[in-house]
Amino acid sequence: LAKTTxxxxxxxxxxQEVNITCSHNNIATNDYITWYxxxxxxxxxxxxxxxxxxxxxEVASLFIPADRKSSTLSLPRVSLSDTAVYYCLVGxxxxxxxxxxxxGTKLIIKP
Amino acid sequence: ETGVTQTPRHLVMGMTNKKSLKCxxxxxxxxxxxxxxxxxxxxxxxxxxxxEERVExxxxxxxxxxxxxxxxxxxxxxxxxxxxxxxxxxCASSQDRTNTGELFFGEGSRLTVL
Numbered sequence: 001l002a003k004t005t006x007x008x009x010x011x012x013x014x015x016q017e018v019n020i021t022c023s024h025n026n027i028a029t030n031d032y033i034t035w036y037x038x039x040x041x042x043x044x045x046x047x048x049x050x051x052x053x054x055x056x057x058e059v060a061s062l063f064i065p066a067d068r069k070s071s072t073l074s075l076p077r078v079s080l081s082d083t084a085v086y087y088c089l090v091g092x093x094x095x096x097x098x099x100x101x102x103x104g105t106k107l108i109i110k111p
Numbered sequence: 112e113t114g115v116t117q118t119p120r121h122l123v124m125g126m127t128n129k130k131s132l133k134c135x136x137x138x139x140x141x142x143x144x145x146x147x148x149x150x151x152x153x154x155x156x157x158x159x160x161x162x163e164e165r166v167e168x169x170x171x172x173x174x175x176x177x178x179x180x181x182x183x184x185x186x187x188x189x190x191x192x193x194x195x196x197x198x199x200x201x202c203a204s205s206q207d208r209t210n211t212g213e214l215f216f217g218e219g220s221r222l223t224v225l
Contacts, residue, residue, distance in 0.1 A: 034213065036214075041199065041218070041219065041221065042216075042218050042219065043113070043115075043201045043202075043203065043216025043217050043218055043219050044154070044201075044214070044216050045113065045216065046213050046214065046215070049213060099156075099214075100153075101153040101154040101155075102153055103153055104153075
């Protein structure tokens with residue numbers, strides 16, 4: 001099972017672009033990379049998922065280099081409401097059902 | 112609103128009580144999960160149900176007893192819990208057992224064991 005490493009915390013300011021990088025050196029061929037956002041006392045919320053290159057949706061972009069050993073979640077023009085914990089997960093929900101959740105990155109957005 | 116509803120949102124119970132947590136999903140998903148999230152610790156997978164059949168029991172003590180009467184409902188029955196069981200219990204669902212990881216979580220049930 002692939003293990004991920006992310007910064008414990010990050011600070012930024014409103015209106016800035018925030019990039020959170022996750023390393024996953026032992027990613028397997030069939031693993032997907034998924035990012036979740038969690039606010040206090042709520043369940044995590046799916047943000048974006050990718051396999052390779054770049055994926056973009058209405059809230060974020062995910063950049064994955066060719067070797068797939070890392071990935072970067074990009075949040076454009078953050079606001080105070082983006083203050084949350086962000087989790088990077090690598091895996092595939094096969095018969096093991098195991099997605100390894102790390103400690104996540106606590107992102108604090110300042111005015 | 113994620114389509115996954117958990118009740119109660121908050122629960123305080125003594126060590127000798129019996130209570131249940133309820134989860135309901137309206138997404139037509141076939142797989143449902145119970146996770147435990149303690150302070151300062153990563154999410155821990157407890158149980159997985161696929162098409163109402165338990166397919167994963169992640170070494171969870173028997174004082175936690177899951178029940179999945181149909182594909183839309185999941186329960187976690189609690190009895191003789193310990194104070195260290197105090198945590199946020201999260202229910203999640205996904206389309207099916209081969210889903211690539213898009214889980215839909217409820218808002219959680221905050222459990223305090225006195």
